[in-house]
Amino acid sequence: MSISITTPLYYVNDKPHLGSTYSTLAADAYARYLRLKGNDIVFVTGVDEHGQKIQRTAISKGISPSEHCNKISSQYVDLWDNWNISNDKFVRTTSKKHRRIVEEFFLRVKEKGDVRLGNQQGWYCVGCEEYKEEVGSDKEPICPIHLKKLEWRDEENLFFCLSKYQKEIEKLISNDSFIQPISRRNEIKSFVSNGLRDFSISRIDVDWGIDVPGYNGHTFYVWFDALLGYLSALIPENQDLGLDDLINLGWPADVHIIGKDILRFHAIYWPAMLMSAGLEIPKKVFGHGFLTREGQKMGKTLGNILDPQLLLEDYGEDAIRWYLLSDIKFGHDGDFQIKRFKELVNSNLANTIGNLLNRTSSMARKWFDNKVPKYSIKDTNNSLKELSLITIDEVILFYDDLYLRECSQAILKLSSSANLYLNETAPWQLVKDDANKELVAFYLYNVLETCRIIALLINPLVPNLSINILKQLHTEHHINDWSENLKWGKLLMGADLPNPHPIIQKIE
Ligand SMILES: [Zn+2]
Incomplete structure (x- = not known):
């Protein structure tokens, strides 16, 4: 049975930025990990294309909303392609199948008695596509x-009866595993404890949206529409499948990985909508933090936006993936610092891991006829093997909980220990005496085998670099049977060792 994991469906108001790239890279790491473990997963990403903001942006550029959406959506498709994102689905909320799912979903919820007409009054931010409730007595309130x-709005809307789900949502968010990291749960709890209010799910002055069946002049509120993209994504194109088929296509989601700003929609509104429609709710919602640059918020006015495509061209996939996933505690806010980025990539990847592989491989080639050394002594008291096995267990637990930084740190610690092991055993001294040949073979084998384990463990984070390491050990096929190959001793003694080359270029 397949399970799905998702990134947010990115709003196509503007071209992709580093924040969406960060969400996607983290989700990609998790998806890769689950696949390696043998899970049948559907990795979903895509774009949210409706709403007044898109309509206005298109008008301001003198193009139609659909032209605008096509342009920005294809930028996302290209960007994820360039980053080697392993998504299985890319959904667009302007697709036919999505419209069909939205209509079916709405009719179910209405049938259940959870839709009513009502008057919506309040201060609205088009940027957020959201009514702002905490504006105080300000005569001209602004969006924080x-x-x-x-903008002041007073119109007749359709409402979803969220208030009916107070008890169910309270129960859901009291479950420790639903909202992650757990530190984000309090804000949701306090919002829910103030009493859930019905929320409007239609607009009457927005053309760029999906028409509400049976309500002339109403289009669906962009959030009601967008969340359903997680469902329509799973429906194959040109197949007449509906909500009842989702269970076989990867629903419910194992996790929605999102930015912390949209947690309320995912942890409250969305589960209630699903309950109403009689569908299962996602197992987990993970709200990650925001990225700043050199301590400053990134924005157009400051002119300090980092373009993910340029970063990729300048530094390569491995370097950026490693930095974002290893230096920022996933779930917390993070700061992109160029100096620290270069230092970490050079020291962690080029030195600690890269040099370990290259110097060991060079020694093995030199003294063992370009082959993986063979030994026959008993490997009791093999400290590096023991440490590797402990690290494998640790890293798997970390990946399971999306502790991506902790994964990278555990892998790095193993690499440092292997470097230390090499320095302490000093095979370059031992090799001077022929009587030590077995021992030298034993030590070098242990380090090379540790490099292989490191490459397998690091694969979800930096897939390209991982394959580079495995190629140098002639074991790139080991990625196909990951769990089995994580056992110690799979590096074949006597196998050819290719000429080593740097696994990553140092950044100047
Ligand atoms: Zn706003």
């Missing part, structure tokens, strides 16, 4: 996020 004037 967009710093733009809010």
Whole structure:
């Protein structure tokens, strides 16, 4: 049975930025890990294309909303392709199948008695596509996020009866594993404890959206529409499948990986909508933090936005993946610092891991006829083997919980220990005496085998670098049977060792 994991469906208001790249890289690492472990997963990403903001952006550029969406959506497709993102699905909320799912979903929820007409009054931010409730007595309130004037709205909308689900949502969020990291749960708890209010799911003055069946002039509120993209993503193109088929296609999601700003929609509104429609709710919602650059918020006005495509061209996939996933505790806010980035990539990847492999491989080639050394002594008291096995267990537990930084640190610690092991056993001294040949073979084998384990463990984080290491050990096929090959001793003694070359270029 397959399970799905998702990135947010990115709003196509503007071209992709580093924040969406960060979400996607983290989800990609997790998806790769689950696949290596043998899980049948569907990795979903895509774009959210409706709403007034898109309509206005397109008008301001003098193009139609659909032209605008096509342009930005294809930028996302290209970017993920360039980054080697392993997504199985890319959903667009302007697709036919999505419209069909939205209509079916709405009719179910309505049938259940969870839709009513009502009047919606309040201050609205088009940037957030959200009514702002905490504006106080200000006569011209502004959005705290967009710093733009809010618009007063007073219109007849359709409402989803969220208030009916108070008890169910309270129960859901009291489950420790549902909202991750757990530190984010309090804000949701306090929001829910104030009493859930019905929320409007239609708009009457927005053309760029999906028409609500049976309600002339109403289009669906962009959030109601967008969340359903997680479902329509799973429906194959041109197949007449519906909500009842989702169970066989990867629903419920194992995890929604999202930014912390959209946690409320995912942890409250979305589960209630699913309950109403009689569908299962996702197992986990993981809200990660925001990225700043050199301590400053990134933005157009400051002109300090990091372009993910340029970063990729300048530094390569491995370097950026490693830095973002290893230096920022996943779930917390992070700061992109160029100096630290270069230092970490050079020291962790080029030195600690790269040099370990290259110097060991060079010695083995030199003294063992370009082959993996053979030994026949008993390997009781093999400290490096013991440490490797402990690290494998640790790293798997970390991956399971999306502790991506902790994964990278455990792998790095193993690499440092292997370097130390090499320095302490000093095979370059021992080799001077022929009587030590077995021992030299034993030590070098242990380090090379540790490098192989490191390459397998690091694969979800830096897949390209991982394959580079495995190629140098002639074991790239080991990735196909990951769990089995994580056993110690799979590096074949006497196998050819190719000429070593750097697994990553140092950054100047
Ligand atoms: Zn706003």
